[in-house]
Amino acid sequence: MSDMVGRYRECGAATKEGLELSFSASSIPLKQRWRNNGLSADFLADYVTTFFPRVENDPKSLARQQEIRGAVNYIANELLENAMKYSDEHLTQPISIKLVMEADSILFVESNATNAARGRAFQAFVTELATSDPTELYVTQLERGVETGGSGLGLITMVNDYGAQLGWKFDDLGDGAMRVTTQVLLEI
Numbered sequence: 001m002s003d004m005v006g007r008y009r010e011c012g013a014a015t016k017e018g019l020e021l022s023f024s025a026s027s028i029p030l031k032q033r034w035r036n037n038g039l040s041a042d043f044l045a046d047y048v049t050t051f052f053p054r055v056e057n058d059p060k061s062l063a064r065q066q067e068i069r070g071a072v073n074y075i076a077n078e079l080l081e082n083a084m085k086y087s088d089e090h091l092t093q094p095i096s097i098k099l100v101m102e103a104d105s106i107l108f109v110e111s112n113a114t115n116a117a118r119g120r121a122f123q124a125f126v127t128e129l130a131t132s133d134p135t136e137l138y139v140t141q142l143e144r145g146v147e148t149g150g151s152g153l154g155l156i157t158m159v160n161d162y163g164a165q166l167g168w169k170f171d172d173l174g175d176g177a178m179r180v181t182t183q184v185l186l187e188i
């Protein structure tokens with residue numbers, strides 16, 4: 001049984017095609033993993049710019065390319081950081097991130113496994129995110145962060161600063177494990 005939250009879209013045939021990177025959560029040392037995150041986010045951002053070529057003598061085309069590049073880089077970095085920070089290394093389940101280019105949007109689909117307690121806490125958090133005013137929640141999260149030392153601002157920033165639409169799917173894997181899938185739709 002899957003639970004869906006927010007604007008989650010079941011991936012049909014149309015979204016099977018895309019650029020997908022997949023990693024093992026436990027196969028490489030932590031420091032290397034952080035470096036790989038940055039490299040992967042840069043790679044995905046560069047890849048996307050090839051769909052928005054710079055037109056000679058048109059400064060707007062360069063500005064647009066740079067804007068999209070920045071948004072893809074931020075979103076890919078956040079998704080990969082979360083996957084690395086919160087997936088359960090002991091589960092030997094892969095982490096994947098996929099980019100699907102559509103006529104007027106870019107869809108990111110990130111998936112990782114985590115333990116059931118963390119998965120449920122995440123589900124509660126994103127349910128709040130999907131149903132509240134993101135600007136108000138940003139302030140609430142800042143206050144909570146002071147108390148807990150966490151941030152909880154990465155996903156909200158995607159909504160507030162990049163106008164992204166978010167959706168999630170939670171699948172029980174049994175044995176106290178859960179697969180969480182995060183989708184980010186960026187209209188361009």
Ligand SMILES: Nc1ncnc2c1ncn2[C@@H]1O[C@H](COP(=O)(O)OP(=O)(O)O)[C@@H](O)[C@H]1O
Nearest residue numbers: 082083086114122150151152153154155156180
């Ligand atoms: N891929 C994920 N798997 C499991 N839990 C996650 C994942 N992404 C986010 N979370 C949970 O949601 C919270 C909010 O994530 P985020 O907005 O990126 O802020 P931050 O990572 O700074 O805490 C995290 O603190 C974590 O508990």
Ligand SMILES: [Mg+2]
Nearest residue numbers: 078081082154
């Ligand atoms: Mg984060």
